[in-house]
Amino acid sequence: MSGEDIDPKLLERLDEAEQRFADLDEQLADPAVLSEPDRLRQLGQERTRLDEVVTVGRAFRKLLEERAGAREIVESTDDEEMRELAETEFASLDARIPSMAEKLRELLLPRDPLDDRPAVVEIRAGTGGDEAGLFAADLARMYQRYAERQGWRVEMVSVSEGIPGAFKEVIFTVHGPGVYGRLRFESGVHRVQRVPATESQGRIHTSAATVAVLPEAEEVDVDIDPNDLRIDVFRSSGPGGQSVNTTDSAVRITHEPTGLVVSCQDEKSQHKNKAKALKVLRSRLLDRELAERDAARAAERKSQIGSGDRSAKIRTYNFPQSRVTDHRIGLSSYNLDAVIDGDLDEFVRALRLAEEAERLEADS
Numbered sequence: 001m002s003g004e005d006i007d008p009k010l011l012e013r014l015d016e017a018e019q020r021f022a023d024l025d026e027q028l029a030d031p032a033v034l035s036e037p038d039r040l041r042q043l044g045q046e047r048t049r050l051d052e053v054v055t056v057g058r059a060f061r062k063l064l065e066e067r068a069g070a071r072e073i074v075e076s077t078d079d080e081e082m083r084e085l086a087e088t089e090f091a092s093l094d095a096r097i098p099s100m101a102e103k104l105r106e107l108l109l110p111r112d113p114l115d116d117r118p119a120v121v122e123i124r125a126g127t128g129g130d131e132a133g134l135f136a137a138d139l140a141r142m143y144q145r146y147a148e149r150q151g152w153r154v155e156m157v158s159v160s161e162g163i164p165g166a167f168k169e170v171i172f173t174v175h176g177p178g179v180y181g182r183l184r185f186e187s188g189v190h191r192v193q194r195v196p197a198t199e200s201q202g203r204i205h206t207s208a209a210t211v212a213v214l215p216e217a218e219e220v221d222v223d224i225d226p227n228d229l230r231i232d233v234f235r236s237s238g239p240g241g242q243s244v245n246t247t248d249s250a251v252r253i254t255h256e257p258t259g260l261v262v263s264c265q266d267e268k269s270q271h272k273n274k275a276k277a278l279k280v281l282r283s284r285l286l287d288r289e290l291a292e293r294d295a296a297r298a299a300e301r302k303s304q305i306g307s308g309d310r311s312a313k314i315r316t317y318n319f320p321q322s323r324v325t326d327h328r329i330g331l332s333s334y335n336l337d338a339v340i341d342g343d344l345d346e347f348v349r350a351l352r353l354a355e356e357a358e359r360l361e362a363d364s
Helices: 008-028 037-076 080-107 130-150 179-186 270-299 336-340 345-363
Strands: 119-125 153-161 167-175 188-194 205-215 229-234 250-255 260-264 313-318 323-326 331-333
Touching (some): 008 037, 008 080, 037 080, 119 130, 119 179, 119 270, 130 153, 130 167, 130 179, 130 205, 153 270, 167 179, 250 270, 260 270, 313 336, 323 336, 323 345, 331 345
Antiparallel strands (some): 119 205, 153 167, 188 205, 229 250, 250 260, 313 323, 323 331
8 A cells, every 4th residue: 555545434434533532531521420430430441542543643644744745845846956855755754654554544443342351361282292282382471472562461370281391271361451352363273383392303393272362251241150060179280399289279160051161270279269260261151152143244254363263273383484374364474483472463463454354345
């Protein structure tokens, strides 16, 4: 896209966001709103989200105005030196517009009500034996590093270890603004191609791990009948020493109608482990409900973006080529080390924009 190809709908949506921002300022100054804490909080959160849109929008409009001014000089001046300076300025401004338009388009994407929920991230080793467990640990670290870059907080729920440095399964929650909205596209099968540390012949192996990202459910989202739960307590397992509990503090909860099972042993308190396990259970039940609700729409889509289908291979990490490829949108990055270290912004942005493009196409 060149700077000349500005979508009129982008400016229309910016106009709407700016008007809404002004309306929010008026409402937040209303004494009636100030006396209602819940409404005040909701409006404040919406204003915070729109603040960046308005800031970027103003910069974008200024860029368009400066480009128009440079063009006017090019077309009207008889001074050759002045024209050359204006042409250089025009080219510089025109080159900056597409990236800013893309950032503005991302900020203006319609928000899912669940986008600002915390996310429950579940990573499980798949095919590939010990190497799959090591890859699962790499993915866990990748998401934790990404969370650190975003200023989010990570809370461990449960870990099942394999060989040193490997995870059979790891579950953690991520808290912060916009967490689920950014992480939800990570659900699926992740594949790695590399030479395992245990490979003496130097052969490249292919292993896999599955990632499930669920919106953290609130009690009002999912009504769980206590009579549907079977709760077992057991002694925590661990690497030995003081970290192994000497009491039955670990908790396993089975939701008998669905057969879902959640275990938690991260805390030394049985009560805290039970609370964490119930949070994960609620999130899994909410995820099932959302998947059933969206099944018809997802079946019509061309890709797995946003469908939460964890049976499909979504991304490959090829270490020999230092390449990461997302198969849903055909995007490849040759900066694997940075991606594994948590630099996921390029993929997160591209996946969100691709979903929006599909949604617009489906609605047209």
